[in-house]
Amino acid sequence: MLAFVGLALAWSPVKAQQAAAQSNSASPARDYSKAEVHVLPVQGNIYMLVGAGGNVTVQVGNDGVLVVDTGVAEMSEKLLAAIKGLSDKPIRYIINTHMHPDHVGGNETIAKAGNTIAGGNVVGDIGASAGNQATVIATQEVLDRMSAPTGQQAPTPQGAWPTETYTTSERKLFFDGEGIQIFHIPAAHTDGDSIVFFRRSDVISTGDIFVTTSYPIIDLQRGGNVQGVIAGLNKIIELAIPADEQEGGTMIIPGHGRLCDIADVVFYQEMVTIIRDRVQDMVNKGMTLEQVQAAKPTLDYDPRYGATSGFWTTEKFVEAVYKSLKPKQQSGQ
Amino acid sequence: MGGITRGRLLGILALLFFQAAVVVRPVAAQMDPSGEWAPRFDEDWEERIPGPEIGDYLGLPINAAARLRGDAWNAALIELPENQCRAHGSDYGWRGPSNLHIWKEIDRSTQKLIAYHTHLSAYGAEQTIWMDGRPHPPDYAAHTWQGFSTGEWDGDTLVITTTHLKENWIRRNGIPRSDLATARVHVMKHGNYLTVAVIVYDPVYLSEPFVRTTDFVFSPQTQMAPWPCEAVDEVDRPEGKVPSHIGANPFLDEFPAKYGIPVEASRGGAETMYPEYQAKMKEMKLLPRPAKVVPNR
Numbered sequence: 001m002l003a004f005v006g007l008a009l010a011w012s013p014v015k016a017q018q019a020a021a022q023s024n025s026a027s028p029a030r031d032y033s034k035a036e037v038h039v040l041p042v043q044g045n046i047y048m049l050v051g052a053g054g055n056v057t058v059q060v061g062n063d064g065v066l067v068v069d070t071g072v073a074e075m076s077e078k079l080l081a082a083i084k085g086l087s088d089k090p091i092r093y094i095i096n097t098h099m100h101p102d103h104v105g106g107n108e109t110i111a112k113a114g115n116t117i118a119g120g121n122v123v124g125d126i127g128a129s130a131g132n133q134a135t136v137i138a139t140q141e142v143l144d145r146m147s148a149p150t151g152q153q154a155p156t157p158q159g160a161w162p163t164e165t166y167t168t169s170e171r172k173l174f175f176d177g178e179g180i181q182i183f184h185i186p187a188a189h190t191d192g193d194s195i196v197f198f199r200r201s202d203v204i205s206t207g208d209i210f211v212t213t214s215y216p217i218i219d220l221q222r223g224g225n226v227q228g229v230i231a232g233l234n235k236i237i238e239l240a241i242p243a244d245e246q247e248g249g250t251m252i253i254p255g256h257g258r259l260c261d262i263a264d265v266v267f268y269q270e271m272v273t274i275i276r277d278r279v280q281d282m283v284n285k286g287m288t289l290e291q292v293q294a295a296k297p298t299l300d301y302d303p304r305y306g307a308t309s310g311f312w313t314t315e316k317f318v319e320a321v322y323k324s325l326k327p328k329q330q331s332g333q
Numbered sequence: 334m335g336g337i338t339r340g341r342l343l344g345i346l347a348l349l350f351f352q353a354a355v356v357v358r359p360v361a362a363q364m365d366p367s368g369e370w371a372p373r374f375d376e377d378w379e380e381r382i383p384g385p386e387i388g389d390y391l392g393l394p395i396n397a398a399a400r401l402r403g404d405a406w407n408a409a410l411i412e413l414p415e416n417q418c419r420a421h422g423s424d425y426g427w428r429g430p431s432n433l434h435i436w437k438e439i440d441r442s443t444q445k446l447i448a449y450h451t452h453l454s455a456y457g458a459e460q461t462i463w464m465d466g467r468p469h470p471p472d473y474a475a476h477t478w479q480g481f482s483t484g485e486w487d488g489d490t491l492v493i494t495t496t497h498l499k500e501n502w503i504r505r506n507g508i509p510r511s512d513l514a515t516a517r518v519h520v521m522k523h524g525n526y527l528t529v530a531v532i533v534y535d536p537v538y539l540s541e542p543f544v545r546t547t548d549f550v551f552s553p554q555t556q557m558a559p560w561p562c563e564a565v566d567e568v569d570r571p572e573g574k575v576p577s578h579i580g581a582n583p584f585l586d587e588f589p590a591k592y593g594i595p596v597e598a599s600r601g602g603a604e605t606m607y608p609e610y611q612a613k614m615k616e617m618k619l620l621p622r623p624a625k626v627v628p629n630r
Contacts, residue, residue, distance in 0.1 A: 040473060050473045234573040237415060245420040245456050246564070247477055247499070259475040264512075266415045267500050273575040274405065281579050300401035303537040304511055 032074040037082040040259060044201025045176055047086055048253045052079040053102035057205040057253050059198060061176025064092035065114070067134075068196050068205040069255075070106030079106050080113050090114050093175065095182060096138035096162060097207025097255065098190045099145045099222070107160035111136055116163075137171065138162035139184050141192025145222060185209055185232035189216065189255075191223025193232065197239055204236055205253045210265055212257025215298070215305045216272055217312050218320035226276050226324040233269040237262060271301050279321045289322050364489045364522040366449065369557075370433040370549035373526075377545075381428050385506040388585035390601030391594070399508055399538035400600060404585060406507020409568075409576035418562035420456035420478040422501030424516035427529045427547040429455040432555045449484065449491075457560040462493050469496050476512050493518040503533065503543060508601075511537035525551040541603040590620040 037056075040048045049056040052071025056079060059066040065087050071079050083091065091114025096104050114134030143162045148154035154161075171182040171194075178200030185193045189208040196205040208217055209232035218224040240250035240262040252260040278297040287295070298306060298314055306314035374381055380389075390403060410416055421429055431453040438448040449462040460479040469481050480498035484491055495516040503510045514535035521528045527549040534542050589599040595617030604610050 038471065038473065040471075048473070230573060242418075244418075245458065245478060245562070246415065246418040247420070251475070258473045261475065262415065263419065263478075263499055264476070267512075269573070270410070270575045270577075273573060274577045277575070277577065277579055300398045300405065303396070303398050304513070 046201045046203040060087040064089040066093040069103040073105035076106030076109035094136045099142045136162045139192040140165040187225040188228030188232045208255035215317040369555035371552035373548040386588040393601040394541040394603035403507040407576040414564040417564040420458045423479040431455040491520040
């Protein structure tokens, strides 16, 4: 047995070390000039496009192309070229899972390259321009945060805004021969998150409710909450059906990171739930944020998901969990 | 002495050719692990068959993060429907009480070896070991319990490199192996015995590579039973509930007390793998042994 110890120490798993380094390199400030878009066939009509910022899901078929999220603005031309490489049919729909710029940055370019199926009374009422771009679907919260009231400066150009919003818990669509369910997960990564379920292809596109590269990013300023993230993960687990050995079957495209299935989501859901339960226990005992951070409630998951630098550190994650769970102070108390 | 005749020369050349054909082994004639194999549990019986005790991390080169995963682990996790049919990872599957079937996949036109396939009776887990030199998939490809494996020959040893593994066990008491780990597996045949040495490199949960060997014996009469698995709700619990020990795990001292092992040693770490550690253990305090439980009659 000891002979193998020397053998083991001599061989260097460079790939594993690189993968570990990549998993902790969560930073929005990135040079995209040399970045490439990689295409990974998933199953059925679905492809996962990697490298344009957040992961992009593309559905192709006889009716045209549907895109879930559009990456960062800097990569939009490369993303469009990759989509055109998959199908010469028109881009009909974009679905935004949320409003962050690494998921909606390419909206304007991709939408302009497509067109909406329009005719009859739609064109009659609005004019021929009704079909000039792809339809962009998102929750009302996404439009609210990307736009601004009249007279105020909007954070994103109008051409990037959703053109069709929904305010209910679910929006349904039938396109390219399959039913598509879009579920609103309130108060999770942000307040306007959607997950997209392609029923015939059996693929779920999760947005940033599920990522494999870091702890869940909880945007408290934009209505995010750890309870909503867990509710979203539970929803994905409810929808997904595994094949043999609890793997495969429904495939899951995360907001960032590698292609997954239900087993990967379960590991992540268990991690977030355990950390939530620990922090809740500390909140119930009256511990302050500083005391909770000092207690290191994430220690067992830090080498995999944690970060000490970049925009989403472990410290910020614990703070977001704590603030999600800490009861709001009543006025006058 | 006389000269050599043409007939004798041809005879000598024919003999030399025959000897060369018999003695010199062609490149493709390494040992062949194909066949039916039955497990041998002489090593690590307690861990492999009854199963490891809670808090037994002896001899594992784990870090503090892995130790806390083990401390917080609650066996009720296994009864969640999402976890009931989970297969072992290919780096751990050899350890199970599993019969093993190995077969070759040969390209029909060239008769070259494309892959070895393994089937373990536990969970019906099947691993493919590509022998045709194909590259491993990109980082963004899916991970599986068996991972993506390529093989190469080091003399008579089949060396398998596996990446793209899902998270799994190092030990079945909550000590994890991450999805960023790589496994190198050395398969050796000694007569009718097969030794499988697994080396796990995990940048997340191990501070040093972890080495473990498992033995099988050639057993052509072995029967391979199917492994149907259907997840069911065994316990009624709230949706999304994840069993774990919040705070101190009250069962961690049971293992060192029962076996007379210092608590520090039971906590594992790379140091506990090496023989020198035994001397250090003699200076450590022991917990009082629990009283023997006499069953009621």
